Amino acid sequence: MPDFRVFCTPPTHEPAEILLEETEAHHLVSVNRARVGDTVVAFDGAGHEWICELAAIGKRDARLKVRFPQKIKALPYAVTLGQALPKGKYMDAIVRKATEIGVAGIVPLVSERTEVQLESDREENKLEKWRAAAIEAAKQCGNAFLPAIQPVQRATDFMESTKGFDLKLIASLQPGAKSLKTVLARFREEKGQAPRKVLWLVGPEGDFTPAEMSISKNAGFEPITLGPLVLRCETAAVYALSILSYELQNT
Numbered sequence: 001m002p003d004f005r006v007f008c009t010p011p012t013h014e015p016a017e018i019l020l021e022e023t024e025a026h027h028l029v030s031v032n033r034a035r036v037g038d039t040v041v042a043f044d045g046a047g048h049e050w051i052c053e054l055a056a057i058g059k060r061d062a063r064l065k066v067r068f069p070q071k072i073k074a075l076p077y078a079v080t081l082g083q084a085l086p087k088g089k090y091m092d093a094i095v096r097k098a099t100e101i102g103v104a105g106i107v108p109l110v111s112e113r114t115e116v117q118l119e120s121d122r123e124e125n126k127l128e129k130w131r132a133a134a135i136e137a138a139k140q141c142g143n144a145f146l147p148a149i150q151p152v153q154r155a156t157d158f159m160e161s162t163k164g165f166d167l168k169l170i171a172s173l174q175p176g177a178k179s180l181k182t183v184l185a186r187f188r189e190e191k192g193q194a195p196r197k198v199l200w201l202v203g204p205e206g207d208f209t210p211a212e213m214s215i216s217k218n219a220g221f222e223p224i225t226l227g228p229l230v231l232r233c234e235t236a237a238v239y240a241l242s243i244l245s246y247e248l249q250n251t
Helices: 022-031 090-101 120-141 155-161 180-191 210-218 233-249
Strands: 004-007 017-020 039-043 048-057 062-071 078-084 105-110 167-171 197-202 222-224
Touching: 004 022, 004 120, 017 022, 017 048, 022 048, 022 062, 039 062, 078 090, 078 155, 078 233, 090 105, 090 120, 090 233, 105 120, 105 155, 155 210, 167 180, 167 233, 180 222, 180 233, 197 233, 210 222
Parallel strands: 004 039, 078 105, 078 197, 167 197, 167 222
Antiparallel strands: 017 062, 039 048, 048 062
């Protein structure tokens, strides 16, 4: 894979040239030290890529000459992460790691034990920051698809509104939670195939409350154990997505 990747949204899927705006041009030229003649891969986050040559560098932009386009095939499964908001900058890290793992969507959630409360203007700033984090992660790992990051929602409202998923999972510390292998094996036995659209909820520090777990059960979520140790929420998210992706890739 070429060293240089940039995010862009050209007006057509078959552009002859791509003009990078200031932020992307600065990152490509000043941060990554790309020079005229270097190969650059431009991507739009929806599976379209353009293999380009850096043709010109301006003061506030850069121009790419498109050599040829290519359409990247999506993963055969789509995983959505519903993540209760952690304190500090941990959500930024979760977004980056989830993008590297290849999730299709991320839903930030406010649960009963969430200690972060966002005002509407601050929430919009956070959404933009998370989307920027996803773009940077996609550049670094070569992912041609960006996860759709939804607005912040109340966890119980989201649980009760989820539709269209083949399988809904929730990480749980409560007794009786099953292993992922057990739940996937039962799904395959009943459906004759692996799930293709999966939703996984990960709670805050201290987990979802018993009341929230009860609502999730009524909404069709399967409680899943992540092992005998209590994981921090950012560790739990990466662990949960990793083992699920591994299992779905090997079906």
